[in-house]
Amino acid sequence: MSPTHHQHDPATSTTDPKRFEVLFDGRPLPAIAGQSVGSVLANAGIRSWRTTRVHHRPRGLFCGIGICYDCLITVDGVPNQRACLVPARPGMALSSTVLGHGPFETGDDTDD
């Protein structure tokens, strides 16, 4: 899927917002100033970036407004940030959280 697949054409904008890239698991994604991390990922067609700790289910955006904490993501090494709230910044490094590296898992307490 093209990274711009979901992007709405901002043909009517009066000021061209600053464009830059962020990195998601090392992959560059296009972003504009003021855009949330969740919006950047959604535009790129990325729908989940962590797994749950009990059933290892994929999760991404759900409430979209900072209530549900489903969209937690690691931003520049800081875990458990809400993707729907954090604004994208040039060069920001986003990391998906897979089981064994998540907020509640360590190498010690995962027995599977």
Place this chain on the structure above:
Amino acid sequence: MTEHDPNTASARPRYDVAVVGAGPAGLAAAVAAAEAGRRVVLVDAGEQPGGQYWRHPDEAAPRDDESLGHHDWSTFTDLRARLHQLSARQQITHLPRRQVWFVERPTSENDRPTHTLHLTTAYAEATHTGVEAPHSVTTDALILCPGGYDRQLPIHGWDLPGVMAAGGVQALLKAHRTLAGRRAIVAGTGPFLLPVATGLAQAGADVVAVCEAGSITGWSRNPLAAAAVPSKAREAIEYTAGLIRHRIPYRQRTAITAIHGSEAVQSVELSRLDRHGRVCEKVDTANVDLVALGWGFTPSLELITATGAATRKDIDDSLVAVVDAEQRATVPGVYVAGEATGVGGALLAVAEGELAGLVAARDQQMQVSQKNVQTLQRRITRYRRFATAMHTAHPVPRHWHEWLRAETTVCRCEEVTYQQVSAVRDELGAGDARTVKLMARPGMGWCQGRVCGFASAKLAAAQEGRELTGDDLRPTAKQSFTAPIPLEQLAETPQHK
């Protein structure tokens, strides 16, 4: 009372009025109180004012389609302009990207009813951006305008990526012009489903249907209430025209009763409902990559309960603050406006916010026009009547829980299934929402029950065969901390007695 606390790194500024929330109610409250001569601090989790209703693109890169998808936009831009003027005069201190994590109540009953709000940042990086904000503020009057969020009912498969709250889908469109999917279905109940569907279609998505669990004939029972608010009638006509223009079917008494997919949503099952919300028949399946769900709204009540103010169950089964005819809560010095007094939409929230701001100023011996107060009260009565008609026409289906399967996730955070919730009642005798929460753990995770709290409360009542009560809803609304904070921040906070 000291202005600076030796135990905190930063000062603790004192204000006449603190307003929490910069949505329709909070903006109106802050502006009204400041224009009446009060020094106001406006604390808001958002990046920029407007709240969820007037969420809009980044103001740093102005665009002429800022108002796209919005209603009453000039009401917002007027309030925003006054906020900027009052901020420039230092009559209002606007603290964006800040959440209240703890409300410290007045120290003694004889003292002035001062409250201290302890603040945290909405996200980690926010500490490094924008103005330096204090860790806490003290205030003589506290106006709480926390707004609300989409109310959800668990549906089998609703935890799959691509299933979103209708308001979240709308937020992506309003703020970023982002389409969360290409082929969408919008389902639940209430008029808010319509702008979400037409917004998606306008932005280029294929919207396969709007599924309304109720029926719009419910409105015919209250024609006067609807007619009393002509702007709402115009909105309804506009949405209906939008549905027709984009050829979006509006399917009444229809619900999504299961969602399927492996890594993300692929299809939904649609069922026809009877008048009581029982499934009559499975009618269809639809292939989609986006499901937008909303069953009305849940007001955020945790700050209200943190002050010790009384709450009640409203007509739509939401827990709301008890307020008098001038927006005063049952605790001295605390006022509540907007969805937290009863879900009713932005214009009602603006009127309530303005009234709360005026009354808070008047309670502090400022001159306030009694005529303005009365005009606002009449407007509030009219909008409230409309809201009541809306809630009556769009109830949560009485038998929705019969759609659930044993393995359906009820609590998304703790991954608690319907079977597990049922088991603690059937096998361990848990008969109320609080006991169910303690035993099966729904509502004990990251979101603290904000998403599943309503459904868990309804399930507890339904399984006991009784009506929902305020006590079923209160366990979720009451939280030790109103936002998650890092332990370091807790350790830095001064101890009071």
